[in-house]
Amino acid sequence: MIPMSGFGPSxxxxxxxxxxxxxxxxxxxxxxxxAVAYLMTFNKFRGKIVLDGIVNLPLTLPPVVIxxxxxxxxxxxxxxxxxxxxxxxxxxxxTWKAAVIATAVVGFPLMVRSIRIGMETIDRGLIQASRTxxxxxxxxxxxxxxxxxxxxxxAGSVLMFARGLGEFGATIIVAGNIPGVTQTIPLAxxxxxxxxxxxxxxxxxxGISITLSGIVLIFHEWIGRRMDRAG
Amino acid sequence: xxSIIRKCFYMATFILSAVSIHPxxxxxxxxxxxxxxxxxxxxxxxNMKPAVSFKRNTGAPGAxxxxxxxxxxxxxxxxxxxxxxxxxxxxxxxDAGSISVxxxxxxxxxxxxxxxxxxxxxxxxxxxxxxxxxxxxxxxEYAMEAFTKADLVGRLKYKxxxxxxxxxCLMYAERGEVDGAFVYRTxxxxxxxxxxxxxxxxxxxxxxxxxxxTLTGSGAGKKEAADFYRFMHSxxxxxxxxxxxxxxx
Numbered sequence: 001m002i003p004m005s006g007f008g009p010s011x012x013x014x015x016x017x018x019x020x021x022x023x024x025x026x027x028x029x030x031x032x033x034x035a036v037a038y039l040m041t042f043n044k045f046r047g048k049i050v051l052d053g054i055v056n057l058p059l060t061l062p063p064v065v066i067x068x069x070x071x072x073x074x075x076x077x078x079x080x081x082x083x084x085x086x087x088x089x090x091x092x093x094x095t096w097k098a099a100v101i102a103t104a105v106v107g108f109p110l111m112v113r114s115i116r117i118g119m120e121t122i123d124r125g126l127i128q129a130s131r132t133x134x135x136x137x138x139x140x141x142x143x144x145x146x147x148x149x150x151x152x153x154x155a156g157s158v159l160m161f162a163r164g165l166g167e168f169g170a171t172i173i174v175a176g177n178i179p180g181v182t183q184t185i186p187l188a189x190x191x192x193x194x195x196x197x198x199x200x201x202x203x204x205x206x207g208i209s210i211t212l213s214g215i216v217l218i219f220h221e222w223i224g225r226r227m228d229r230a231g
Numbered sequence: 232x233x234s235i236i237r238k239c240f241y242m243a244t245f246i247l248s249a250v251s252i253h254p255x256x257x258x259x260x261x262x263x264x265x266x267x268x269x270x271x272x273x274x275x276x277x278n279m280k281p282a283v284s285f286k287r288n289t290g291a292p293g294a295x296x297x298x299x300x301x302x303x304x305x306x307x308x309x310x311x312x313x314x315x316x317x318x319x320x321x322x323x324x325x326d327a328g329s330i331s332v333x334x335x336x337x338x339x340x341x342x343x344x345x346x347x348x349x350x351x352x353x354x355x356x357x358x359x360x361x362x363x364x365x366x367x368x369x370x371x372e373y374a375m376e377a378f379t380k381a382d383l384v385g386r387l388k389y390k391x392x393x394x395x396x397x398x399x400c401l402m403y404a405e406r407g408e409v410d411g412a413f414v415y416r417t418x419x420x421x422x423x424x425x426x427x428x429x430x431x432x433x434x435x436x437x438x439x440x441x442x443x444x445t446l447t448g449s450g451a452g453k454k455e456a457a458d459f460y461r462f463m464h465s466x467x468x469x470x471x472x473x474x475x476x477x478x479x480x
Binding site: 076191 | 290358
């Protein structure tokens with residue numbers, strides 16, 4: 001029933017899907033992550049602590065909780081699901097879109113944190129200088145803050161992508177386990193690990209997972225050093 | 232003062248003696264679909280023999296067998312097929328002579344009552360269907376067997392949501408996140424009102440669903456486990472199984 005070695009089509013699609021989901025979630029989160037980090041670093045406003053709490057909550061919450069809350073929100077009987085998604089004919093739960101949303105929510109705080117760290121190291125004098133020289137707020141963001149926080153943005157994206165590759169708890173609840181459609185590497189490993197004789201395949205996929213994570217980490221290091229040299 | 236010390240002494244002896252009587256504990260690994268019936272029967276047994284207590288672990292039989300293979304404590308293994316019991320026997324983890332048939336069941340398709348689905352051929356028109364993961368859930372294996380016999384596997388590809396056990400399958404249907412699910416008739420009986428049995432999968436399409444009960448290596452050496460094993464074959468046990476909708480012959 002289970003091949004002794006060699007991946008089947010559903011295993012390859014699990015690998016491709018993992019990368020696709022993590023990449024999409026990261027790219028979609030990028031503008032929001034930048035905006036939130038900017039707000040938190042350079043602005044004082046009411047409810048800042050609340051926003052900080054909401055953004056960081058997924059970092060400490062069990063992913064299962066996030067998955068379940070998303071299901072209650074987006075499901076067919078859910079709040080957003082019934083009032084917005086169904087009238088528009090959009091199906092989210094048990095599709096790869098749900099996996100993207102779960103991954104985005106879980107990884108978002110990691111991205112915001114890294115970008116904030118990047119922004120906090122920017123010399124405030126440079127920002128003030130650009131403002132006194134006549135640059136508008138938006139101008140300052142695009143010509144001073146964005147390039148100077150690039151390192152944090154890249155670090156945050158890489159971190160979030162890596163976290164996305166491993167997302168399991170929230171994903172299995174909202175995206176289910178559909179081979180070839182929503183089954184990512186962690187879900188496939190979970191399935192193999194709970195089936196007798198699935199050890200070989202589980203181990204093989206663990207190997208793929210370790211390799212992918214290794215590549216991401218090496219890339220992270222490499223880009224960091226390159227930017228050090230450039231800076 | 233003296234009386235207080237005496238009281239303390241009595242209390243201490245009482246607590247210590249209570250701890251020193253080890254009630255025999257029987258570890259059960261139970262197929263998800265048998266959860267309620269085995270819980271009731273093990274409670275009946277514990278009422279008869281207060282010295283016996285149970286630890287019940289439920290899940291997909293394939294997952295349970297994997298746990299046992301990896302050293303999870305289990306005295307009696309309940310499965311919705313014979314395959315995983317045979318698997319444990321091959322690995323010398325189960326008592327060779329003890330595999331016995333406990334009950335039978337039927338595969339049904341549940342979904343929203345308004346759905347126009349009267350047979351397997353209508354199922355391919357739906358968008359999402361939940362089955363147990365065939366790698367470890369017998370209900371999913373039986374369903375795949377029926378799809379293969381009916382030559383529908385290709386048309387169901389990418390529509391099958393793999394649940395970790397048959398009860399998760401049912402839950403997906405109850406919540407309405409899938410159009411329908413393949414579960415046992417006994418699961419459908421405890422389903423909420425928003426889903427109902429839409430059709431019964433014809434028996435000619437799959438092997439008869441046969442529940443087996445097996446003593447593991449540790450269970451075979453435990454008198455209480457062997458007693459409970461026999462109790463599960465008693466007339467009383469059969470009556471309770473029938474009450475929950477299982478066939479016993």
